[in-house]
Amino acid sequence: MEKVATRDAYGKALVKLGEQMPQVVVLDADLSKSTKTHDFKKVFPERFINVGIAEQNLLGIAAGMAASGKIAFASTFAVFATGRAFEQIRNSIAYTELNVKIAATHAGLTVGEDGASHQAIVDIAVMRALPNMTVIVPADGTETEKAVFAAATHDGPVYIRLGRAPVPVLFGEDYKFQIGKAVVLRDGKDVSLLACGIMVNEAMKAAEELAREGVSARVINVSTLKPMDKDTIIKAALETRALVTAEEHNIIGGLGSAVAEVIVENAPVPLERVGVRDTFGESGKPEELLEKYGLTVKDIKEAAYKVIKRKKG
Amino acid sequence: MEQISNEKKLQEIARQIRRNIITMLAEAGSGHPGGSLSAVEILTALYFQEMRVDPANPQWPERDRFVLGKGHAAPVLYATLAEKGFFPREELLTLRKINSRLQGHPDMRKVPGVDMSTGSLGQGFSASVGMALAGKMDKKDYRVYLLLGDGEIQEGQVWEGAMAAAHYKLDNLTAFLDHNGLQIDGPVQEVMSPEPVVDKFKAFGWHVEQIDGHSFTQITRALEIAKSIKDKPTMIIAETVKGKGVSFMENEAGWHGTAPKKDQAAQALEELA
Numbered sequence: 001m002e003k004v005a006t007r008d009a010y011g012k013a014l015v016k017l018g019e020q021m022p023q024v025v026v027l028d029a030d031l032s033k034s035t036k037t038h039d040f041k042k043v044f045p046e047r048f049i050n051v052g053i054a055e056q057n058l059l060g061i062a063a064g065m066a067a068s069g070k071i072a073f074a075s076t077f078a079v080f081a082t083g084r085a086f087e088q089i090r091n092s093i094a095y096t097e098l099n100v101k102i103a104a105t106h107a108g109l110t111v112g113e114d115g116a117s118h119q120a121i122v123d124i125a126v127m128r129a130l131p132n133m134t135v136i137v138p139a140d141g142t143e144t145e146k147a148v149f150a151a152a153t154h155d156g157p158v159y160i161r162l163g164r165a166p167v168p169v170l171f172g173e174d175y176k177f178q179i180g181k182a183v184v185l186r187d188g189k190d191v192s193l194l195a196c197g198i199m200v201n202e203a204m205k206a207a208e209e210l211a212r213e214g215v216s217a218r219v220i221n222v223s224t225l226k227p228m229d230k231d232t233i234i235k236a237a238l239e240t241r242a243l244v245t246a247e248e249h250n251i252i253g254g255l256g257s258a259v260a261e262v263i264v265e266n267a268p269v270p271l272e273r274v275g276v277r278d279t280f281g282e283s284g285k286p287e288e289l290l291e292k293y294g295l296t297v298k299d300i301k302e303a304a305y306k307v308i309k310r311k312k313g
Numbered sequence: 314m315e316q317i318s319n320e321k322k323l324q325e326i327a328r329q330i331r332r333n334i335i336t337m338l339a340e341a342g343s344g345h346p347g348g349s350l351s352a353v354e355i356l357t358a359l360y361f362q363e364m365r366v367d368p369a370n371p372q373w374p375e376r377d378r379f380v381l382g383k384g385h386a387a388p389v390l391y392a393t394l395a396e397k398g399f400f401p402r403e404e405l406l407t408l409r410k411i412n413s414r415l416q417g418h419p420d421m422r423k424v425p426g427v428d429m430s431t432g433s434l435g436q437g438f439s440a441s442v443g444m445a446l447a448g449k450m451d452k453k454d455y456r457v458y459l460l461l462g463d464g465e466i467q468e469g470q471v472w473e474g475a476m477a478a479a480h481y482k483l484d485n486l487t488a489f490l491d492h493n494g495l496q497i498d499g500p501v502q503e504v505m506s507p508e509p510v511v512d513k514f515k516a517f518g519w520h521v522e523q524i525d526g527h528s529f530t531q532i533t534r535a536l537e538i539a540k541s542i543k544d545k546p547t548m549i550i551a552e553t554v555k556g557k558g559v560s561f562m563e564n565e566a567g568w569h570g571t572a573p574k575k576d577q578a579a580q581a582l583e584e585l586a
Binding site: 025046047049051052054056057059060061062063064065066067068069070072087088091092095096097 | 374378420421422428429430432433435436438439440441442443444445446447448450451469470473474476477480481
């Protein structure tokens with residue numbers, strides 16, 4: 001299977017976007033070669049701003065440019081964008097509803113060897129909690145490109161979470177991405193596996209194995225974490241009566257929490273959450289970290305069996 | 314002769330703005346008089362002499378921009394905008410009240426004429442840099458003005474912004490430092506001295522002017538110089554008096570964030586009559 005890092009897809013998408021929309025500007029904080037905004041810089045140097053190692057200024061300048069009619073894509077590592085510059089995002093971007101698209105790369109444990117200091121595991125939680133913020137976690141390169149274009153035409157702030165490591169390309173060009181719409185990738189009746197980002201591929205593999213073992217699992221790609229596609233989630237809860245969420249993020253505040261909020265209010269059914277279990281990561285190879293912190297096909301399957309057992313009736 | 318009458322006109326507007334600040338703060342029962350009163354001449358000169366704005370068309374793309382870095386001085390901005398005709402003067406009495414457009418700190422989505430929402434110190438600096446960068450990118454001739462507090466520049470983001478403005482040669486950006494010497498906890502010098510501010514901004518690549526921030530002649534001259542400086546942003550360090558114009562408020566840190574009571578407001582208005 002072809003593999004592409006979502007950050008690479010982002011860089012390429014920016015160039016296409018830049019050709020179509022002259023009001024698009026791109027900002028980075030000395031990480032353009034890692035975040036891949038360098039691709040845009042090479043083609044449109046006059047519309048690229050490097051602010052140096054100054055993330056608060058990065059987001060603040062992006063806000064000022066957006067207030068002057070630009071569509072500003074600002075990139076750095078997710079941990080710095082949403083942590084160090086959180087209050088700049090809150091007050092200068094979310095509160096003001098400005099057209100800043102925060103495309104943050106190197107999210108999650110799969111940053112790998114750089115270790116816990118660089119592994120964003122609460123970014124979805126904090127971005128999701130901000131009023132006016134849209135939160136997108138693309139599952140592959142194709143979805144990343146479509147999300148970048150959708151974010152550019154969406155009026156208001158958007159957080160796009162991207163990864164460092166190459167991930168399988170799951171979708172073809174005909175894949176339809178819409179902000180706020182979850183996509184059922186595989187139908188099933190015994191349990192629903194809801195995933196985002198790199199965990200979508202793991203959920204698909206888990207569903208295949210479960211099928212061989214006689215369990216019919218529905219797989220849903222919840223790539224928009226905010227606004228949540230309540231209809232698709234409620235339908236899954238009512239029809240399969242057991243849910244599993246899987247995310248490369250702390251189990252507090254991310255996809256698992258967001259799904260729990262929806263079902264508790266609308267269609268209470270048992271839920272098991274696969275994610276980082278409220279702990280910081282460490283250095284290691286991406287696949288070693290996913291294994292150690294419980295983010296594998298095996299973990300999703302175990303959660304599926306556990307939640308099916310909890311089903312009523 | 315024309316200049317003298319113009320200065321008289323500006324002084325008259327400044328006096329009215331001060332009266333509005335006192336009245337609205339007394340009505341609100343909370344807010345920030347000290348740092349509002351110290352910046353009256355600066356905002357008056359900007360809005361009534363310098364800036365290209367159209368109250369009937371607040372979002373005019375060609376307009377000059379103003380960013381109130383020290384967002385807590387919202388009363389001086391609101392009073393100036395109302396005086397300029399961006400919204401009715403009577404609305405000033407709704408300051409800080411429920412359902413009002415006039416929030417405790419400026420909200421660009423609510424108030425016509427407010428170019429950037431501020432209140433968290435240091436953030437306005439970066440926004441003004443972004444506006445100036447966008448203007449350069451689009452080859453527009455609008456200018457961007459920023460007002461900073463001298464306590465505000467203790468924020469690290471200010472220096473990130475200062476570095477970037479010089480790096481990108483933003484000669485369309487002019488900042489004022491409202492150098493009134495006081496912050497909430499006391500004299501800026503004692504709390505955390507940012508001095509020497511002239512040397513610091515020079516070292517960060519800015520052209521620096523030092524003026525009496527209550528003199529229209531000096532403000533005007535500094536603004537003219539700022540427009541003539543090429544490839545550098547200009548920092549106008551304005552020596553001001555916190556609480557200027559109200560005897561019992563002048564140079565008193567306690568009036569940073571305390572509204573006058575009715576009798577105190579009456580006395581202040583008498584002094585500003």
